[in-house]
Amino acid sequence: AQKITQTQPGMFVQEKEAVTLDCTYDTSDPSYGLFWYKQPSSGEMIFLIYQGSYDQQNATEGRYSLNFQKARKSANLVISASQLGDSAMYFCAMSPDTGRRALTFGSGTRLQVQP
């Protein structure tokens, strides 16, 4: 079984500052993927970034980077230079590379960017 824990129900950040959203996970699968999704108030789920468990380097996608620490089982999302449009719910998720291919989600973090 897999489990994702997001311990920050809500976060505030000033515009143009960086923010880190925490995510820890638990799994017995040897190979897996970690994902972050953004959900604005419109409700759509937007894929942000992916990290494979065997990737040596931390993933980056524009202003998003994933701080992957495999030994600590953490996969924190870092957003640099926050923008007002970053205000949304953020979900950390994972899926094994074999077997059940569904995502297991955390409970989410609501980020509010203040001007």
Added chain:
Amino acid sequence: DVKVTQSSRYLVKRTGEKVFLECVQDMDHENMFWYRQDPGLGLRLIYFSYDVKMKEKGDIPEGYSVSREKKERFSLILESASTNQTSMYLCASSFWRERGYEQYFGPGTRLTVT
């Protein structure tokens, strides 16, 4: 671009009604999923399917069934709707690529059962 569509954005049904939520994807993905989203709980997996006519129970299948007669279409059925099934329902599809089994989501259906 991958497109996943859901038949309704908002739906209001009465207790005991049979409810159909339809999901269609246009990218020939083999995997399709139904999740429900509730505040503080994130998204929870109801059912999923790897192929036509096959289905697997997720973590919360009670009160739901599914149908996949064609590869592009995956339907979620509430046999007898109850108020505790009021929720946001999200459909997704995926296939294996360099980003693992990245899932593409539909816009969601907000279902209210009165």
